[in-house]
Amino acid sequence: MTPRTPEPEAPIVENIEDIDVSSEMQGSFLEYAYSVIYSRALPDARDGMKPVQRRILFQMSEMGLRPDRGHVKSARVVGEVMGKLHPHGDASIYDAMVRLAQSWTLRLPLIDGHGNFGSLDDGPAASRYTEARLAPAALLMTDGLDEDVVDFVPNYDNQLTQPDVLPAAYPNLLVNGASGIAVGMATNMAPHNLIEVVSGARYLITHPDATVDDLMSFIPGPDLPGGGTIVGLAGIRDAYTTGRGAFKTRAKVSVETLTARKVGLVVTELPYLVGAEKVISKIKDGVNSKKLQGISDVTDLTDRTNGLRLVIGIKTGFSPEAVLEQLYKLTPLEDSFNINNVALVGGQPQTLGLRELLQVYIDHRIEVTTRRTQFRLAKRRDRLHLVLGLLIAILDIDEVIQVIRNSDDTEQARVRLIDVFDLDALQADYILELRLRRLTKFSRIELEAERDQLRREIEQLEALLASKALIRQTVSEELDDVADKLGTPRRTMLTEARAAAPAAARGSSLPSLELADTPCRVFLSTTGRALRVDLPNDGEQAPDAAAHARRSKHDAVRSTVLTTTRTEIGAVTNLGRVIRMSVLDLPSAPSASIQLAAGVRISDYLTVDAKRERVVALVSLTSGTPIALGTKQGVVKRVTPGDWPNKPDFELITLKPGDEVVGAEQAPESSNLVFVASDAQLLHYPAASVRPQGRLAGGMAGMSLSGGATVIAFSAVIPRAGAEDDSGADADGEAGIVVATVAGSSGVLPGTDTGSAKVSSFSEFPSKGRATGGVRAHRFVKGEDSLQLAWVGPAPALAVAADGAVRALPDAGAKRDASGTPLAAAVGSIGFTVSLS
Template sequence: MSSESPDVPDDVADRVKNVRVDEEMEQSYIDYAMSVIAGRALPDVRDGLKPVHRRILYAMHESGVTSGSGHRKSSNIVGDTMGDYHPHGDSPIYDALVRMAQDFSMRYPLVDGQGNFGSVDGDPAAAMRYTEARMAPIAEELLTDIEKDTVAFQANYDDRLTEPAVLPSSFPNLLVNGSSGIAVGMSTNVPPHNLGEVIDATIHLIDTPDCTVLDLMEYVKGPDFPTAANIVGRADVKQAYQTGRGRVRMRAEYHVESNGRRDSIVITELPYQQNKSTLVERIADDVRDGKLEGITDLRDESDRNGVRIVIDLKQKANTDVVENRLLESHLEKTFSVINLALVDGEPKVLTLKELLAEYVSHRKEVVRRRSEHDLGEAEDRAHILDGRLTALENADEVVELIQDAEDRDAAKETLKSAFDFSQDQADHIVRMQLGSLTSMEAADIESEYEDVTARIERLEEILGSEQELLDVIKDELREIKTQYADERRTSFIEDTGTVADEDLIPEEDTVVVLSEGDYIKRVPAETFDAQHRGGKGIIGSDLKDGDRVSTVFTASTHDYLLCFTDQGQVYRLKVYQVPEMSRTARGTSAVNILDLDDGEEISAVVTADDLDFKADDEYLTMATRNGYVKRTSVGEFGNILSTGIIAIDLEDGDALADVEVTDGSHDVILGSEAGMAIRFDEGDVRAMGRNARGVRGMDLDAADRIAGVAAVESEDDRSLLTVTEFGYGKRTRVGEYRSQSRNGKGLVDIKTGDRNGDVVSVDAVGDDDSLVVMSADGQIIQMPVDEISTVGRNTKGVNIMAVGSGDEVAGVSVRAADQADGEE
């Protein structure tokens, strides 16, 4: 092996340049980005096509796979495109071909496909070896006159062939079929439109160049999606057309069908680019998770005739409410308009008028170049015909000259000399057959010469007058409209705003049940008939094994509640958001309604509708299990996050027991689990922030804990209702609880022990109120308060609810008399 070094040019060192790495990387990335932008991702404003789509159509044109030919294997078309024009792999080429054939993706498909080209369910197309395709008739309009030097051509990737840099495009394809794509640092998303509307607007722009976008919107009403459906409101469309960017709300088309017993919501048109099967799956998931109530069945009955998704509702379901929930979560979609396209090779966001103006400019260039090409051909033909006419007029002499010539070249030279023919004329005359010298042939030539002369005059007129050229463009656009335009598919509906659910849900009193296993439900209060005290009640919840009721409270479906937990958090809840179920139902997972932590339980509920969050004399008074009490202005609870906010700072081992609304003039009664009670002026507790712990309210024995708090007035004629864990309770007039200083031991309220068990709740009640008591095992009883005897303090009370062995009272809720009166 030779050890000699290879020859190295002497100037190699001079050609080495030192560059900064950061500058080289920056420039190289910019070059790469522009290559992606111009060469792959963004459409040209003139024909509305990306390079891959343009090359597919041109390859089909060159191969003769037009609308009049038979279908050809897609793999053949992809192979031709990849081998000659687009060397980027067969998969992206076939994907582009498939999309051009999908009538749910393209408003006017450019490819006529045969076989499985995918579906609105998101099903992929069959492999390219199974499908066949050819150009759709409207696609040929994009290539019309391409052979007449109407557009510039460029070398293909290997300099073996040439390809068009843009197609002549007889209609504004970018607006008509839209386009979407993601480049480096930018994206485009042009919605499809109705062909007739776009052509009318283009003609109006030609006639009135100084028109505004609003003027053009008299013709282009808005996007026209292939899947039809609806556009909500016109303001967003106006913004998109005026700025080139906007967000258009699309809504499915649906109606309600009724069989007399129950309703069904039937969806017949979907928003553009909405996957039908995914939509059905998401609705089903929400029904299963309890986010959508009132639905019994969901079926996809779609076929080749169109979309039909049937949602069967429960017999007592509120159809308006279900519609509202479906609209909020599933039946609306947003189309982000970004009218970004390449203008002279550079990306630019365009208004509606600018898009049409760029197209008109393109067509002017196409028609001008076509006219120049046709004029050249016509002049050449006229020149030949002029020579033939001269030859016919001097037929005998021409024949004689040709006969006397030694050969063809000599004959041509003789003719040129004798009649002043050009070389082309002489060549043509020498090739003429004797049969063309008949009088009939002569008449045909004269007629053709007149036609060609008239065409020359017309072409010169077009090239010499801007208005004539524009008239040609308008006439050709009208022909396209006549042949391909159809009715608008997408409708407009007014944006009336979202209807509040409480406007659709009847107001009624309900019982809300929450279990330790985090199941929640609501049941109409009328489900539970009033019973006499001492009864066992009826089943109020079918609990899972090991689960127990943790909370029960009554509220109206329209109530907005503040739910306080034992861990000191407060959440907001609209009662109608809790799924309504039968009294024997288990409920739905509470995680869908309240963002509670593991083991966190609701310990108090306050109706927020009557609270004035701007008032400075309204408070939430809280009591903890360890005897602390705190007042906080309601104004600090006016903005509660969905994940809750801190209501009170608890020390280790403490928990929030109860909450009452006060106004600075109330007395507070704290009741303990051991049956003690203390009453003191709320003014003894200064107002504090949410993060404060509070001050001592009651001096508890070591094993005792606070069971609840009640707010009473100085001249209160109500009673203090005390209920124990084994279902016993009593009423004692508020006046029997003398006021003292906070942090005292208090007085005996009720005797606890083996029969009664510990106290579970204390509430201030009126004689006309009613009571709902629920056990941990799910038994529930409703009774009038006056069923419970009014006795003195320090008594055992009477049996309120017959609690079974191993069971205990889990919750007590007072239904105020004014609630019941309001319902009646």
């Protein structure tokens, strides 16, 4: 055979395209920056989620990992998320998942982790060792996804879909905060308290023109998961206004006696994301380099039962307060947090203030509620349509069976049913699929009941869609339900106290404690605000604060204590508990111009249960004068002073079930103890008739109450000698003691009935014996059956509304058992005016 000549090879055609390197780099960088900003680093302002976090919660929801079911391996969750929704490395997915489970990172964790999910000083175990499931808060983030409340978008390979945003039943971005570094921008947002954020959102729903100051009355500042103290509120206000600001956080430190001859600083709360090992390391470095003085040792006694407890021993001869100031300057016991509220709004990164953050979330929830209502309405209309067709079939069931039996096939039966009974295709198909067991009389009754129920629900849903006000009200009520289910008391205290100065330069000596232990007076307003007023130095003339203070909001005083700036005082609560508080950390005001509105809410400063507990008085813990207490059930007690437990809080009285403290005050032997009951009875007798008891005693009978009556006011007063005129002032010009009462109807909601008020001289009321019923202090007129408020103290009495605004009271001088004068506006509380005397 002749060999075949090989064919010549085709010539290679080269296609080389010249490109501009700078243009290519610019385009590639922009694509990279876009991907980082929108798909990785910045959260969406609506649900507060980054894409990876949103995908984790959605996939865990699809896997059925509810709180009432068992945990599964974290590696399985990571694999599901990576394979279906997030085509990136498993390490990034697991890191995001771990953060969602850490209680010291998020104020409201979204994942319930089982196993080693790390700590502030150590990383977590590998995903093959840990297990996870959704936390209750995560269910509220994903609730309603099956009701078409948000848009779904394709996943990375267009085979599955994922939500573009979560429904988010609460403002997750504000509650849990966020942090991330994108290209050319970053975000750093602080966590907040759920109850406060919900209150602010609900206020903005009902008051769309609310200002930042209005919202800050509900959201005073961040609430960090680890507690601690925020020092200085100016930076918070800047952040809430402009989206950028900074504040200092301090550890919660107390001075305790460790042994008979040794005291120490006990740290129980640290600044946000600061671990105990980091603090210990910095303290050791400072001691070794001679920068920190007076520290003998550092011991970490932290355990799972008692939580964080870091004990810093103080050498003999050193002031614990001075050492603490050094620690604030040179260690992470004081740290800074820079707020940068950058989030995605409509797909664009924006810097948002507090009002804008809440408004974006409210708009999102309004859209979710509207779409959910439309979905439910369509479902009920479709169901009603089928029920009506089924009722037609049951009423003429014999004829329906005859039509079906006479039909050759299913299609002919469908057509004949439509023609004979005037049905549509859906109803005819539903009837053809009907089971014989549904033909009973009972099934007909059930269908008729379902028809009526569906019509009522359709009417309600149509009314909801037709009213924007009802939609907003629904959003507000649902937020309130979430706060009731998941809300917890505030952990972080807020104070205007100054932060520590910057650390001294290397080699220079640290200054000694600069702030002297000067005299001051602490005021507690009737609306719950506390303020410290530094008094003039010896020899200076004290100004008349009552004359100089402008009558502004919250200036009615409930209680006051004369003390010094470095002395602890006690806050007595209605649960009979005394909480120690440092006067130094309270905001101060000059004695020439006192405005209690500038104070802090004492409930934010102290660790109290906001729903059950409130502060009723301030007392001195160093005075030798007994503390008198009166309770709602008429019990009186004088507590022997001194020898208080060396604990942050302690019990002052053993209360009976259902009882609570109404008032507390230092009561010397010369004072009178005064009870006022809701049935308008007033009783007073000498304090000397009540012998002082131990701290845990239950007190003794103080006032005999008629059926259904309770004590609404208790105080200890020292009547001034001399006759009093009608204004309540002594003849020599000194302020006298007056009794102010406000009567109304017990069946009316608080704040809706203005009632009537009366101010009488205390000298009008005769003294009676302990445990008696007292004398009438206010005569009820038609429509009145109880006293709403009562107050006994120095004239003139000052009344304020629930929001702290000043309200007018009648002139003093009314007879003790006279009826009151109608008020022009509702009164929320009564107290005395600010005075340094």
